[in-house]
Amino acid sequence: TKSPVKVAITGAAGQICYSLLFRIASGELLGKDQPVALHLLEITPALKALEGVVMELDDCAFPLLDNIVTGDDPNKVFDGVNMALLVGAKPRGKGMERGDLLKDNGGIFAPQGKALNDHAADDIRVLVTGNPANTNALIAMHNAPDIPNERFNALTRLDHNRAISQLAAKLDVPVTDIKKMTIWGNHSATQYPDIFNCEVGGKNAAELVNDQAWLADTFIPTVAKRGAAIIEARGLSSAASAANATIDHMRDWALGTPDGDWVSMSVPSDGSYGVAEDIISSFPCTVSNGEYSIVQGLEINDFSRQKIDASVAELVEERDTVAELGLI
Numbered sequence: 001t002k003s004p005v006k007v008a009i010t011g012a013a014g015q016i017c018y019s020l021l022f023r024i025a026s027g028e029l030l031g032k033d034q035p036v037a038l039h040l041l042e043i044t045p046a047l048k049a050l051e052g053v054v055m056e057l058d059d060c061a062f063p064l065l066d067n068i069v070t071g072d073d074p075n076k077v078f079d080g081v082n083m084a085l086l087v088g089a090k091p092r093g094k095g096m097e098r099g100d101l102l103k104d105n106g107g108i109f110a111p112q113g114k115a116l117n118d119h120a121a122d123d124i125r126v127l128v129t130g131n132p133a134n135t136n137a138l139i140a141m142h143n144a145p146d147i148p149n150e151r152f153n154a155l156t157r158l159d160h161n162r163a164i165s166q167l168a169a170k171l172d173v174p175v176t177d178i179k180k181m182t183i184w185g186n187h188s189a190t191q192y193p194d195i196f197n198c199e200v201g202g203k204n205a206a207e208l209v210n211d212q213a214w215l216a217d218t219f220i221p222t223v224a225k226r227g228a229a230i231i232e233a234r235g236l237s238s239a240a241s242a243a244n245a246t247i248d249h250m251r252d253w254a255l256g257t258p259d260g261d262w263v264s265m266s267v268p269s270d271g272s273y274g275v276a277e278d279i280i281s282s283f284p285c286t287v288s289n290g291e292y293s294i295v296q297g298l299e300i301n302d303f304s305r306q307k308i309d310a311s312v313a314e315l316v317e318e319r320d321t322v323a324e325l326g327l328i
């Protein structure tokens with residue numbers, strides 16, 4: 001039998017984790033033959049609630065769940081972990097400036113990056129879901145100098161999945177017909193879902209849609225503002241779909257992407273497609289042998305160029321803010 005993979009998860013008593021933990025423990029992240037250990041981090045006031053979540057995990061008697069570690073000290077909880085899903089973050093309060101949001105989150109992601117640097121296993125991979133995800137991941141990366149930069153990713157897979165679902169509905173095709181969707185840029189309202197390089201049943205998606213007004217005025221804003229629409233409807237932010245996307249991203253990063261397709265991953269920019277370096281931005285990526293590569297050679301038309309540049313400019317601004325704050 002395989003030895004367990006240790007998966008650290010932060011914000012473990014929160015909404016997203018109430019879906020995420022049970023799916024990971026049931027084998028949906030790493031497969032039905034791979035035991036897992038859950039290393040769950042929370043802040044001190046939430047440890048009681050976390051105890052309840054652990055009781056429920058126990059009550060599922062998951063055959064693959066080897067062990068559960070809980071605590072409020074990342075230096076202990078991250079000990080020896082192979083994967084870290086950083087979900088817990090400081091939400092934006094009413095009237096809060098973006099600078100304050102970045103600063104508060106820096107207070108979380110800088111020490112967590114350092115704790116991963118000092119205590120995680122050598123093969124550690126880190127995925128940041130907690131918002132602002134891309135810049136939180138950048139902060140963690142900068143505070144973990146001994147971990148290769150490419151081990152730090154942020155989540156834009158939910159946006160990717162939302163874009164697939166919207167396009168499938170528009171064209172009245174099954175989601176499985178849609179390949180090569182791309183989200184570029186930031187996980188924010190400036191993100192750019194690109195259908196010019198996307199395929200539907202082997203045909204170019206933009207040509208099939210053939211409706212620039214729908215693309216610009218319906219598709220892009222619907223995908224980019226879906227999070228707000230869910231809060232409006234549910235009174236709470238997306239949680240099960242965010243957990244699902246977190247699993248999709250980490251599973252594909254570990255086990256690989258299918259031939260003839262790619263996924264959207266926010267990864268440290270290497271300058272591909274003219275995207276500024278030293279930001280973590282969303283790109284089309286394939287994965288094999290546990291290593292992702294940014295898909296090269298795609299055509300970027302003028303419309304796409306402008307959208308990508310706008311989202312990248314926002315990430316550069318966030319980076320400059322956290323640099324001024326001394327967080328990176």
Ligand code: NAI
Pocket residue numbers: 010011012013014015016017041042043046087088089090091108128129130131132133155156158159187237238239242
């Ligand atoms: P939630 O508020 O229900 O749970 C967050 C949990 O994190 C709380 O239990 C809190 O105690 C914990 N936490 C706060 N600081 C912590 C720290 N320093 N260490 C460990 N735990 C800490 O929030 P929810 O709904 O689970 O969302 C979590 C994050 O995910 C939010 O930032 C949200 O904006 C983000 N999100 C990201 C998405 C994406 O696509 N990238 C999609 C949906 C949500």
